[in-house]
Amino acid sequence: MNHSTPIIEGCDLSIGYRSGKQVKTVHRHLNFSLHRGELTCLLGANGAGKSTLLRTLAATQMPLEGSLKLLGRPIASYSERERSRTIGVVLTDKTQAGGLTVYELVALGRQPHTGFFGRLHARDHEVIRHALQAVGITHKAQTYTSELSDGERQKAMIAKALVQECPLILLDEPTAFLDVTSRIETMNLLHRLAVEEQKAILLSTHDIEQALILADRLWLLTREGGLECGVTEDLILHNRMDSLFPQNKNIRFDLMHGGYSPIVSGQKSVCLQADDEMLRHWAQNALNRNNCFCLSELSDDYPTVRITSPENILLTTSQGTYTCTSFDELLQNI
Numbered sequence: 577m578n579h580s581t582p583i584i585e586g587c588d589l590s591i592g593y594r595s596g597k598q599v600k601t602v603h604r605h606l607n608f609s610l611h612r613g614e615l616t617c618l619l620g621a622n623g624a625g626k627s628t629l630l631r632t633l634a635a636t637q638m639p640l641e642g643s644l645k646l647l648g649r650p651i652a653s654y655s656e657r658e659r660s661r662t663i664g665v666v667l668t669d670k671t672q673a674g675g676l677t678v679y680e681l682v683a684l685g686r687q688p689h690t691g692f693f694g695r696l697h698a699r700d701h702e703v704i705r706h707a708l709q710a711v712g713i714t715h716k717a718q719t720y721t722s723e724l725s726d727g728e729r730q731k732a733m734i735a736k737a738l739v740q741e742c743p744l745i746l747l748d749e750p751t752a753f754l755d756v757t758s759r760i761e762t763m764n765l766l767h768r769l770a771v772e773e774q775k776a777i778l779l780s781t782h783d784i785e786q787a788l789i790l791a792d793r794l795w796l797l798t799r800e801g802g803l804e805c806g807v808t809e810d811l812i813l814h815n816r817m818d819s820l821f822p823q824n825k826n827i828r829f830d831l832m833h834g835g836y837s838p839i840v841s842g843q844k845s846v847c848l849q850a851d852d853e854m855l856r857h858w859a860q861n862a863l864n865r866n867n868c869f870c871l872s873e874l875s876d877d878y879p880t881v882r883i884t885s886p887e888n889i890l891l892t893t894s895q896g897t898y899t900c901t902s903f904d905e906l907l908q909n910i
């Protein structure tokens with residue numbers, strides 16, 4: 577448990593939208609805190625309320641009720657300038673920052689610290705150089721942002737938030753649009769920054785696989801159950817991941833492999849024996865996809881598949897035993 581003073585803390589918070597006299601409550605009774613040195617991932621189905629919560633934490637939207645404290649003080653008591661020195665926000669917007677170089681874009685993040693004319697002093701340049709280095713895009717400093725890849729642009733946006741020198745950074749889907757390498761790099765980078773720069777970092781994501789690997793804590797948000805917070809492995813091993821998509825009864829969380837998969841309603845039963853867990857996993861994957869439900873125990877009532885390597889798969893049916901040298905062959909004969 578993290579006993580440090582929370583950077584931000586919500587108690588009995590209601591979030592949602594006001595329009596004239598109309599109020600649309602998205603969530604009520606939310607309780608949470610974020611601490612320095614930790615990467616937290618906010619997970620939830622489409623429409624669960626992740627963006628609404630992030631906007632409330634960023635103070636671009638006011639809570640409907642309850643208490644929201646930033647460094648122990650009500651967030652509503654902060655001036656805009658104070659807030660921009662405390663909360664860095666990175667939004668996923670591909671159209672941002674057209675004709676600026678990376679250096680100029682990142683320099684914009686210094687505005688909360690520079691004077692009215694935004695003149696940069698030696699210390700500002702030092703902070704900018706440090707941020708470019710921390711995210712690994714020093715070599716792109718003089719490149720126009722319009723000429724960056726999506727992954728590089730995301731790093732530039734993270735550097736811009738870093739130069740604000742805020743203890744709290746909020747990111748809305750920072751890995752959307754990124755390929756798998758850039759997703760891993762970005763998540764790794766954010767975790768490293770949380771630890772090395774002692775930031776509290778909260779990001780929303782649909783990239784559950786990466787979140788489970790790198791998040792110190794998860795916030796699971798559902799319309800039905802509200803917000804559940806905890807250390808990643810505590811939530812996984814207490815079967816909380818199954819509650820994330822309660823509307824969809826056809827998927828389940830695979831505890832062994834840390835991902836979601838469709839519930840198998842195979843019409844044929846097959847006894848599956850494998851030499852190791854990896855072979856079992858992929859054999860089961862192939863059999864499930866081909867309408868077979870896999871049993872671990874042997875039974876004379878059903879065919880048996882015994883796999884010792886991808887080239888040695890024994891299929892035993894009432895007609896005898898047949899050796900398959902590939903999954904292709906097995907699936908044609910099952």
Ligand SMILES: Nc1ncnc2c1ncn2[C@@H]1O[C@H](COP(=O)(O)OP(=O)(O)OP(=O)(O)O)[C@@H](O)[C@H]1O
Pocket residue numbers: 593600602620621622623624625626627628629
């Ligand atoms: N400006 C708005 N005014 C009123 N309701 C809104 C507004 N923006 C979002 N909502 C509603 O708030 C609920 C939560 O939406 P939100 O965008 O926070 O979900 P989300 O978890 O970020 O979804 P996604 O994963 O699809 O981005 C939805 O029912 C949505 O229709």
